[in-house]
Amino acid sequence: MKINWVAPHFYPETGGVETHVKQISNQLIERGHEVLVHTSAQTVNKKTLHPTGELGDIKIKRYEPSLNRGFYLCLWKPDIREGDLVAMEGYPSLTNDYVRRKYSTDFPLVIYAQGVVLPVTGFAALAKRIYDATSGVKTLKKANRIIAMTELEKNWCREKGIDIKKISIIPNGVFDEAFNKYDTQIAKEKYGLDDYMLFIGRMYHEKSPTHLVRALASLHDDFKELGVIFIGPDQGEAAKVKAVSKELGLEKRVVYAGQVSEKEKYELLAGCKFFALPSQHESQGIVFVEAWAQKKAVIGTKVGGVPYIIEDGETGLLYNHGDLESLTKHIKFFLENPDRAKAIGEKGFEIASREWRWKNVIDRIEKLYNECVAEFKKKA
Numbered sequence: 001m002k003i004n005w006v007a008p009h010f011y012p013e014t015g016g017v018e019t020h021v022k023q024i025s026n027q028l029i030e031r032g033h034e035v036l037v038h039t040s041a042q043t044v045n046k047k048t049l050h051p052t053g054e055l056g057d058i059k060i061k062r063y064e065p066s067l068n069r070g071f072y073l074c075l076w077k078p079d080i081r082e083g084d085l086v087a088m089e090g091y092p093s094l095t096n097d098y099v100r101r102k103y104s105t106d107f108p109l110v111i112y113a114q115g116v117v118l119p120v121t122g123f124a125a126l127a128k129r130i131y132d133a134t135s136g137v138k139t140l141k142k143a144n145r146i147i148a149m150t151e152l153e154k155n156w157c158r159e160k161g162i163d164i165k166k167i168s169i170i171p172n173g174v175f176d177e178a179f180n181k182y183d184t185q186i187a188k189e190k191y192g193l194d195d196y197m198l199f200i201g202r203m204y205h206e207k208s209p210t211h212l213v214r215a216l217a218s219l220h221d222d223f224k225e226l227g228v229i230f231i232g233p234d235q236g237e238a239a240k241v242k243a244v245s246k247e248l249g250l251e252k253r254v255v256y257a258g259q260v261s262e263k264e265k266y267e268l269l270a271g272c273k274f275f276a277l278p279s280q281h282e283s284q285g286i287v288f289v290e291a292w293a294q295k296k297a298v299i300g301t302k303v304g305g306v307p308y309i310i311e312d313g314e315t316g317l318l319y320n321h322g323d324l325e326s327l328t329k330h331i332k333f334f335l336e337n338p339d340r341a342k343a344i345g346e347k348g349f350e351i352a353s354r355e356w357r358w359k360n361v362i363d364r365i366e367k368l369y370n371e372c373v374a375e376f377k378k379k380a
Contacts, residue, residue: 001033001369002083004107006099008074008090010039011055014233014259015202016283017089017114020172022055027362029057038078040065067094083107084373091115091140092131100139108144108376110369113153113167116140117304119281137162145372147365149284150305168368171309172286173361174352177262178293184271186264187229191255196227197331198272200265200287201279203230203237203256210237210244211278211324217248218328223335227253229268231260269294274334274341280321282306288316289356292348297341299330315348 007021025035041049041062053060063076075094080086086107088096092115100109120128137160140146146167148154154167187193197216201207212228219226230241238256245254260268269275275291276299284305288298298316300306310316317333319326334341 001028001085001373003028003033003035003369004078004080004083004086005035005037006078006086006088006095007037007039008093008095009044010037010060011053011058012049013043016286020112020114021089022058023173023358024362024365025058026056027358028366031362031366033366035059036061036083038063038080040068040074040076042068077102080107085110085369087369088112088143089114092128092136094135097135097139100142104142108372109142110145110147110372111140111143113140113146113148113157114283116148116153116156117283119303132160144376145368147368150308152305152308153283168364170361170364170368171356172284172289173358174286174289174293174356175358178266178290179353180266182263182267182270182294184267186267187271191227191229191257193227193229193253193255195223195225195273196229196255196271198268198275198291199228199230199232199277200269200275200290201232201277202235203232203241204235205237206280207237208278208280208321209241211322211327212276213241213244213248213250213254214324215328215331216250216253218324219332222332226273226335227255229255229257229272231257231265231268233259266290266294269296272296274298274331274345276327276331277301278321278327279303279306285309288348289352292345292352293356295342295345295349297334297344298348299327299334315344315351317344 005021010018010021029035036059038061041064049062051062065074065076067073067075077098080103086103087110089112091113140162148167148169149171154169157167158164187196199209199212203209209230216228241256245251269291274297279301282304288309291298300310300316300318301321302318303321310318312318317330319330
């Protein structure tokens with residue numbers, strides 16, 4: 001099968017969408033399929049990339065935007081000439097709307113529905129309502145299949161009158177390597193921390209990394225040895241984390257490790273006390289599953305798709321975003337009840353092993369793609 005994948009940004013850009021496209025593409029290629037990613041030639045930082053490229057066996061075509069005025073007002077026009085299927089990553093996207101108008105009679109269309117539910121306010125909320133009403137929902141209705149990551153996205157589509165029979169819930173996956181045993185002493189050897197909680201994600205204001213520093217300070221002298229390690233690309237918050245750490249006298253207990261290898265990420269997960277992600281929004285939160293793969297208890301916020309992944313009190317602890325008192329209580333609970341934290345991590349491990357391994361996820365995606373192509377040909 002020849003798959004055209006339309007994504008807002010791709011390599012060398014990094015982030016959740018880019019990783020999602022890369023991981024699925026590589027595994028489909030391993031199964032004998034071809035993948036061509038169509039993406040913007042302009043980076044988030046307004047740099048212009050070469051019009052063609054490769055990432056391993058993934059082919060890349062990049063296009064200059066004809067409109068680039070922010071999240072809802074970005075448009076570039078992919079030139080799709082051959083293939084069996086077009087997959088589109090994310091919502092909202094004027095580019096997806098263009099693909100729907102130009103190619104819906106030529107190729108079956110599959111949309112990954114990340115972004116249909118966003119925590120936006122003010123002008124952004126108005127812009128989304130206008131986009132939903134004028135174009136976005138039309139594109140979803142025209143798609144041959146929709147892939148949602150959680151029930152949250154599926155429920156939103158149902159409320160918009162989209163046929164739920166064409167919606168499949170298929171989450172991200174984790175590789176088998178995530179379940180291996182790793183050295184648990186890397187943090188002590190490299191960063192001087194014996195006991196620490198771990199954060200994995202973009203250092204971006206929406207992820208609220210400073211909340212963990214303030215929660216750590218709220219423990220006062222009860223757990224003097226506990227630290228926090230942040231790993232992930234910096235998008236403006238690393239300096240704030242360092243400033244807050246200095247303000248609170250926690251410089252030696254707060255580490256920003258930057259971007260690390262997959263091996264070091266799993267080593268840090270293996271050695272941490274527990275994992276915490278205080279985000280303002282998460283479509284899914286695959287990092288919680290990676291933590292479960294190392295049998296770690298997790299703390300998350302009641303936002304986006306997170307409550308559809310974490311069962312509060314059973315596979316992790318949830319709290320309302322911004323409630324630092326509750327976050328601090330959850331941290332203290334895991335520290336004071338290590339047996340309970342261990343049991344929570346082990347239950348998460350059972351679920352991750354059964355439902356979230358990439359092989360099982362790709363099986364479902366490949367089956368959906370094949371069905372979609374067969375149905376389209378039959379109708380044609």
